[in-house]
Amino acid sequence: MLLQLILNSVISGSIYALVAIGFTVIYRTVKFFHFAHAVVFTSGAYFTFLFHKLFGFSIYFSIPFAIIFALLLGCLIEKSIYKPLRKKQASSMILLLSSLGIYILLQNLISMVFGDDTKSIRTGIVKEGINIFGARITPIQITIIITSIIITTLLLLFLKKTKIGKAMQAVANDAELANISGINSDRVILSAFAIGSGLAGLAGILVALDVDMTPTMGMNALMMGVVVVIIGGVNSIPGIVCGALLLGFAQNFGVWYISSQWKDAIAFGILILFLLFKPEGFFGKKMRKVSV
Amino acid sequence: MKKSIIIVLAGLMILTFFIFINSCAKKEKVIKIGAILPLTGGAAKYGESAKRAIDLAVEEINSTGGIKGSKIKVIYEDDQALPDKGVSAIQKLITVDKVPVVIGAMPSSVTLAMAPIAEKNKVVLFSPASSNPKITEAGDYIFRNDVSDIFEGGKMADEAWRRLKFRKIAVLYINNDYGAGIKDAFVYSFTILGGEIVVTENFEQGTTDFRTQLTKIKQDDPEAVYIVGYKEQIQILKQFRELGLKSQILATIMLEDPEIIQKVGDSAEGAIYTYRAYDPNSEQKEIKEFVENFKVKYGIEPDNWAAQCYDALNIIALAIKDSGYNSDSIKKALYGIKNFPGVSGLTTFDENGDVIKPIKLKTVKNGKFVIISE
Incomplete structure (x- = not known):
């Protein structure tokens, strides 16, 4: 049973990590709370549902296309709303409110088009999970874990090795300075939205394959994702992965030893502890003030 | 000058007279009944079904002359299944x-929030679908046409012990008034009978991950698991199977939902659950007519909530007809109703305004809902 408990924790942690990494790629470049990320996450699942169940395309075709559509949705939001607002020198508060507006609008649009009930991409047949030393895991859950390992590694390489990745780091550190040194920050922000939204779409699809979808699924996922980002530290991908696992383990062991009412309380309890004692995140170092 | 004032005064007098006559006539003609239902939001599906049934009942009464010649008019309000909106x-x-x-509300939480207001203003509040045990004590003017969870949980405990011969049972319930109410009733009755509750686990409304709760239940290896929840049951039943649990599934009326069966396939197969007395396939005359008329008007078969709402309006109409159109006489008449032949079962009210109706046992067989016992 301990193995099962560890597996349950790793599954939760992998999902948290996927959502958190997508969110942080965007957050670190634009520095405001992109609420609409939640609806991009949801859209991935619903695009897959649309292509696969309503249009009848194969699932292997529907998933990549749904990811592309989620990616485009993210870019569209940036291009049509955030960018014009940024040009008008809008504060983070205004951007945050506008993103909340987009979230509400699009979430209701999904409700209107697809209905509020649970939709699923999978077939109605439920099989027993694969038996690993008495613990059970389903193929889709294995996929979730493997995908989040691959995605994390790829993203780390991307940020470290490619030109646009390095430019994203630069904009994350100081947008103005990056601009002065010839980096087109608008383009960098757009690519951050593309990558982050694609990841969100992918995460949404994986979650929906496991536990189905509702129009409000994104907000719950985003809440935990944001807790993970704060625990892990905005600028550290390994930190976020550790934060996600910590949260997954703490919640599942909390349910095991205490009670399930405490699941969210544990998450936010950890959040408060980190904010109090380690606000710079898992691997973050204390910043020293530097005067130039 | 004087003349014109007299004319104006006379005119005014005539006008007031007509308004008075008119308002008197109106009062005689229309019997107004309020109805608070979730017409929008997540529970709109139930609200719509309820409204259709009430409309049908009103139509039938009005087309046969109304109540002593007065027509019934139902004024609908939307509560979105939220207590503050209900208030x-x-x-x-x-x-x-x-x-x-x-008539209202459907969710227990909304009915409980409205009850003190109805009680203070001496207005009869008749819930067609709230099952929380707390409503029993909600007040003198509060009635309901849905069986209290005490009875449903108690019935399941009784059947699990006597008929199904289970001795070790785990409970997995939704952490709200509804879930806790049923769980308490079940645990109380089952332990009194001598059974053992090996573990009780809960979950928050709308969550999708039940693996750790189910893992905990699996470790204790109960003969049966009593599951109390709404749509969460889809994920629970799916993860139940995925985690390789073998215990018998026991559930509540909320399991009878074609959507759940469609989403979990044969994972719900063999699950046993309690259900209200309503049976759309019944041969009884009143029920047959109701199902027929509902189908003709709306194109679908009425569900249990529709049946209970249809009865609710008919019972109120009967009370008004027997003792008059004011809250105190309606209240008195409702307490006196015994063995009313409703489409949702023989209906009697006890001294708390709780309805007493039979509960039956059903199971899922080849993806269909089948009655085990009446």
């Missing part, structure tokens, strides 16, 4: 429309 809705119905009786 403003009932305040509006009491102060603006001045109705003596209100």
